[in-house]
Amino acid sequence: xxxxxxxxxxxxxxxxxxxxxxxxxxxxxxxxxxxxxxxxxxxxxxxxxxxxxxxxxxxxxxxxxxxxxxxxxxxxxxxxxxxxxxxxxxxxxxxxxxxxxxxxxxxxxxxxxxxxxxxxxxxxxxxxxxxxxxxxxxxxxxxxxxxxxxxxxxxxxxxxxxxxxxxxxxxxxxxxxxxxxxxxxxxxxxxxxxxxxxxxxxxxxxxxxxxxxxxxxxxxxxxxxxxxxxxxxxxxxxxxxxxxxxxxxxxxxxxxxxxxxxxx
Amino acid sequence: xxxxxxxxxxxxxxxxxxxxxxxxxxxxxxxxxxxxxxxxxxxxxxxxxxxxxxxxxxxxxxxxxxxxxxxxxxxxxxxxxxxxxxxxxxxxxxxxxxxxxxxxxxxxxxxxxxxxxxxxxxxxxxxxxxxxxxxxxxxxxxxxxxxxxxxxxxxxxxxxxxxxxxxxxxxxxxxxxxxxxxxxxxxxxxxxxxxxxxxxxxxxxxxxxxxxxxxxxxxxxxxxxxxxxxxxxxxxxxxxxxxxxxxxxxxxxxxxxxxxxxxxxxxxxxxxxxxxxxxxxxxxxxxxxxxxxxxxxxxxxxxxxxxxxxxxxxxxxxxxxxxxxxxxxxx
Numbered sequence: 001x002x003x004x005x006x007x008x009x010x011x012x013x014x015x016x017x018x019x020x021x022x023x024x025x026x027x028x029x030x031x032x033x034x035x036x037x038x039x040x041x042x043x044x045x046x047x048x049x050x051x052x053x054x055x056x057x058x059x060x061x062x063x064x065x066x067x068x069x070x071x072x073x074x075x076x077x078x079x080x081x082x083x084x085x086x087x088x089x090x091x092x093x094x095x096x097x098x099x100x101x102x103x104x105x106x107x108x109x110x111x112x113x114x115x116x117x118x119x120x121x122x123x124x125x126x127x128x129x130x131x132x133x134x135x136x137x138x139x140x141x142x143x144x145x146x147x148x149x150x151x152x153x154x155x156x157x158x159x160x161x162x163x164x165x166x167x168x169x170x171x172x173x174x175x176x177x178x179x180x181x182x183x184x185x186x187x188x189x190x191x192x193x194x195x196x197x198x199x200x201x202x203x204x205x206x207x208x209x210x211x212x213x214x215x216x217x218x219x220x221x222x223x224x225x226x227x228x229x230x231x232x233x234x235x236x237x238x239x240x241x242x243x244x245x246x247x248x249x250x251x252x253x254x255x256x257x258x259x260x261x262x263x264x
Numbered sequence: 265x266x267x268x269x270x271x272x273x274x275x276x277x278x279x280x281x282x283x284x285x286x287x288x289x290x291x292x293x294x295x296x297x298x299x300x301x302x303x304x305x306x307x308x309x310x311x312x313x314x315x316x317x318x319x320x321x322x323x324x325x326x327x328x329x330x331x332x333x334x335x336x337x338x339x340x341x342x343x344x345x346x347x348x349x350x351x352x353x354x355x356x357x358x359x360x361x362x363x364x365x366x367x368x369x370x371x372x373x374x375x376x377x378x379x380x381x382x383x384x385x386x387x388x389x390x391x392x393x394x395x396x397x398x399x400x401x402x403x404x405x406x407x408x409x410x411x412x413x414x415x416x417x418x419x420x421x422x423x424x425x426x427x428x429x430x431x432x433x434x435x436x437x438x439x440x441x442x443x444x445x446x447x448x449x450x451x452x453x454x455x456x457x458x459x460x461x462x463x464x465x466x467x468x469x470x471x472x473x474x475x476x477x478x479x480x481x482x483x484x485x486x487x488x489x490x491x492x493x494x495x496x497x498x499x500x501x502x503x504x505x506x507x508x509x510x511x512x513x514x515x516x517x518x519x520x521x522x523x524x525x526x527x528x529x530x531x532x533x534x535x536x537x538x539x540x541x542x543x544x545x546x547x548x549x550x551x552x553x554x555x556x557x558x559x560x561x562x563x564x565x566x567x568x569x570x571x572x573x574x575x576x577x578x579x580x581x582x583x584x585x586x587x588x589x590x591x592x593x594x595x
Binding site for chain 2: 003004006007008010011014015018019092093095096097098099256257259
């Protein structure tokens with residue numbers, strides 16, 4: 001398996017490096033999102049006398065700078081790829097090979113994410129310089145952040161796969177995918193830190209997996225979660241990962257049975 | 265001897281939604297969805313022995329590709345048995361997938377943005393090939409298919425023929441024992457078609473591989489397959505030697521006769537059958553099969569004939585005749 005990953009990684013790098021301009025444009029889009037949220041919440045905070053529900057302008061800055069990193073490391077585009085593979089019958093070429101197609105998705109996922117860190121990290125420093133976030137360096141928080149972000153990345157990936165597999169049933173699963181992203185936007189803490197949501201929405205957010213993908217790792221990194229609560233959170237993330245792996249395996253097996261290999 | 269491919273009453277039924285065109289029909293369909301079952305493959309049975317190259321024929325939509333997809337593990341059969349190399353294909357066991365290959369014309373398994381040689385390398389690890397064996401097979405394929413100048417160019421920059429040759433090379437790097445080739449020469453020019461044909465023949469001879477091949481080009485079938493299987497409307501209607509096909513299905517024979525004293529025009533020959541051509545004293549006639557002997561005797565008694573021969577019609581015409589038959593009578 002290591003040999004397979006070595007070649008997959010090399011090929012993926014070769015593919016990604018073919019289109020530097022496309023990468024740069026994607027990147028610009030990624031940078032704009034937190035900057036817009038940051039600008040909006042900063043002006044809301046200023047208009048309310050310096051804070052919203054206890055979150056200051058500097059807190060917002062810290063949150064959205066961290067979102068740039070966490071959002072990037074947990075994003076998922078395979079949700080679209082699976083639909084395309086199924087609709088166009090492209091999946092056939094992966095199914096006749098003695099290797100599960102998920103390995104190519106995993107490689108594509110991490111190569112893209114690692115390559116883009118070259119832009120993400122400087123962008124974070126630039127934003128930190130522009131918006132003066134409230135950051136304290138807490139070594140323990142950074143240590144806890146490592147498993148939290150890895151599990152969040154796995155959750156984002158698996159969530160995308162599970163929803164993407166719905167293409168086997170509906171072929172055009174666009175609306176379901178939109179719903180997934182909409183729920184992600186509100187319940188993950190992407191559009192606003194969860195503390196700002198009404199109570200009932202916050203309760204829903206805690207039941208759903210989205211919070212564990214975005215807001216939890218951000219809060220851990222910023223030291224907003226007590227060490228003990230962070231460990232509990234990591235445990236919950238782990239449980240979600242296991243649940244989604246089992247779900248992905250079950251749905252995959254059902255999906256392949258249904259696959260009608262369109263095109264011919 | 266156990267057959268390499270064993271197919272028994274294999275069936276595949278698709279459930280399709282039927283509706284007429286237009287917005288009104290689309291809205292109606294939202295509320296009352298009419299589904300109907302389509303038997304793409306209907307109780308097809310055949311065996312293929314090791315080393316055979318079998319042509320799999322049928323018009324578009326006959327069920328050829330569906331059968332190939334079931335045999336390569338892409339589709340689950342609705343009923344019946346499909347076994348290849350002793351494996352049940354849809355279980356997609358590693359040991360099975362490592363010994364077979366499916367090449368679908370125009371379907372790209374190479375990575376589009378990088379040279380084919382990098383895709384070849386991926387197959388090396390995916391199929392767990394020994395580096396020396398891999399290198400030997402790759403070099404041999406590169407040599408046979410004349411790929412040396414093209415495998416270092418990004419696949420997207422290759423012509424259709426070049427890409428197809430690379431596809432075939434990629435599909436054979438692991439030296440599969442069974443090859444399912446679905447229209448491997450589709451869209452290629454005559455030279456590329458001929459080269460791929462020759463290559464399949466060589467590969468079969470060299471490695472004793474079993475090949476099931478579909479093609480709309482009869483030249484492919486005639487050059488490669490002694491045996492053909494024909495399916496039409498999902499049912500098997502012929503399984504036998506290609507040479508027997510015309511004998512079984514053709515309603516007519518062609519008689520060519522060279523006459524000692526050829527007449528001015530062909531009017532006098534219309535009593536025998538349809539005149540296909542008349543040139544340099546040689547007349548070609550299409551005669552219903554059951555009348556052949558009677559008409560030859562009549563011709564020989566009425567004309568001074570220098571030479572006469574009876575031929576089966578061209579295989580293309582026979583196939584066209586079979587495929588044109590309606591569903592009720594084809595089986």
